[in-house]
Amino acid sequence: MRNSEVADVLYGVADILEMQNVQFKPNAYRKAARSVEESPKDINEVLRSSGKEGLKKNFPGVGESIAEKIEEIVTTGKLRYYDELKKKFPKHLFGLMEIRGLGPKRIKLLYDKLKISNVKQLEAAVRKHRISKLETFGEKSEEDISKGIELFKMGRERMLLGYALPTALEIENRLRRLKFVKSVSAAGSLRRRKETIGDVDILAASSSADKVMSFFTEMGDVSRVLAKGATKSSVILKSGLQIDLRVVDSSSYGAALQYFTGSKEHNIKVRELAMKKGLKINEYGVFKLKGNKKIAGRTEQEVYKALGMGCPEPEMRENRGEVEAALMHRLPEIISYGSIKGDFHTHTRHSDGSDSIEEMAAAAKKLGYEYIAITDHSKSMRIARGLSEQEMLEHVKRIKAVDRKVGGIKVLAGSEVDILPNGELDYSDDLLKKFDVVVASVHSRFKSSREEMTKRIVKALQNPYIDILSHPTGRLIGKREPYEVDLKEVFEAAAKNRVYLEINSHPERSDLSDTNAMEAKKHGCKFVINTDAHSTTGLGYMQLGVSISRRAWLTSKDVINASPARQLMKLFKRIKN
DSSP: OOHHHHHHHHHHHHHHHHHTTOOSHHHHHHHHHHHHHHOSSOHHHHHHHHHHHHHHHHSTTOOHHHHHHHHHHHHHSSOHHHHHHHTTSOTTGGGGGGSTTOOHHHHHHHHHHHOOOSHHHHHHHHHTTOGGGSTTTHHHHHHHHHHHHHHHHHHHHSEEHHHHHHHHHHHHHHHHTSTTOOEEEEOHHHHTTOSEESSEEEEEEOSOHHHHHHHHHTOTTEEEEEEEOSSEEEEEETTSOEEEEEEEOGGGHHHHHHHHHOOHHHHHHHHHHHHHTTEEEETTEEEETTTTOEEEOSSHHHHHHHTTOOOOOGGGTTTSSHHHHHHTTOOOOOOOTTOOOEESOBOOTTTTOSSOHHHHHHHHHHTTOSEEEEEEEBTTOGGGTOBOHHHHHHHHHHHHHHHHHOOSSEEEEEEEEEBOTTSOBSSOHHHHTTOSEEEEEOOSOTTOOHHHHHHHHHHHHTSTTOOEEOSTTOOBTTTBOOOOOOHHHHHHHHHHTTOEEEEEOOTTTOBSOHHHHHHHHHTTOOEEEEOOBSSTGGGGGHHHHHHHHHHTTOOGGGBGGGSOGGGHHHHSSSOOO
8 A cells, every 4th residue: 555545545534524523533634644645654664664653653643543544554455434434425425525615514515405426416506506505605606616627627637747757757767677678768748847747658769569568568557458559558557647658669769759759839840840951850760851861860869960950858848939949059058957955945843744844854955955944834824833923933943953953954944924915924024034034925815806916915025024935826736726916017026126936846836837937037037946845755846846947948047946055145135154
């Protein structure tokens, strides 16, 4: 059992208990589920090596009762308690949990009043305006549920990059270890690191395609083989992810990789350029129109060179000017995946995180970082156990004590401070000036008008103590649309007040998006790539933020946390040596 599978069961128990109006227990199960889900420790190994006591010790929030249930889940693959709870409700009812705006209590109410137990019935009730007539719902709630259904449908068609990428890379590595595979790479939208993807495409070079296909279709995590051919096979994994594998000869590997990486618009532009030069380009190579002589195809660099171009990085291939830049050999040196020196947005168990300050610092150090900022929530974020001013003063002392204690990494004291509806920050200036780093965010009134939200954020950006504007559009992909705001005004205010814009790496946020970051750069903005990590595992999201930055054509000079620790004093107003 994977940690995520165990967590899903615990989350399910919490949801049903909440439907039954049970007090306290739902929160206990959710806390335990989050701890298991986000921990880097394999729950199977912990249970094998130290039993239930190990579960309680290694996963905060797991007590004796939940430890017993986890042991049952891991050893049997199911939980009788959960199965008994589920019998009290229709089996499709729990699918409604994926609809934004519906929690357990609302789902129970819809079932009790309207007998709605699945998404299809919910959609029908929305069309007939039956939900708006219910007490505690109304027209606005019905409208929000309608939008939630549409977002749910979009999310079912495409998967978040952050959730598909680890699996794709694992399979890529399995294939790479095979002696009869010479080269292998993911292709398609995943290689271009788009924020959402459809299926995963993988390309391999081998002279033993039959062996590659046999290995691929017989992997242990394959649920169903959709097709097995001489050069192409498709499988569905137990996770539900579809993987398509193509095998080509090494002499055509570069051409095939270029072709199947895309994007469609980029490839059209490249083919048009080839035609003008008396060439044709396809997945087999680059050929002269006269005589059909093959002149390139073994590597991507070779393919682009044959067209008189530099080789654009995969993330840039969206027909946004990269072909023209490549022809002039003026492609920017975009930020690399190994450039990041630290993280300015992380949470600990002192607000809504699951690990301690020391554990977060140690994990960041292990990643090779030179610094990490601990930025737990301010007092208005009650749902995230935000800290009062007095509690935060004590917290700052704890962070600074850890900074003095640990070696090899600088631990900065900060906070993710709410931007209040009036544009003020959630803490007094007297407290704000004590932080090394202030990350400011909107966490409320997402339905404000464009004018109200713009005025709110622009006013906050004028506060002399704000350093970073976090997840600037407030979106959650497939769950919540961005709030209405004039980004041009926000970008101009951020640049003027020297406030850095965050590229939030969490898979569901990816905020700023690549297109918004590209536009912000035109207004003179600088950026930080943060994870918003709520656990040590969450620090690993950083690579997704780098992907966004690369798609936005950002260089290391554009990204503040590509700078070493010794430069932080120049980049932040209150950081001391």
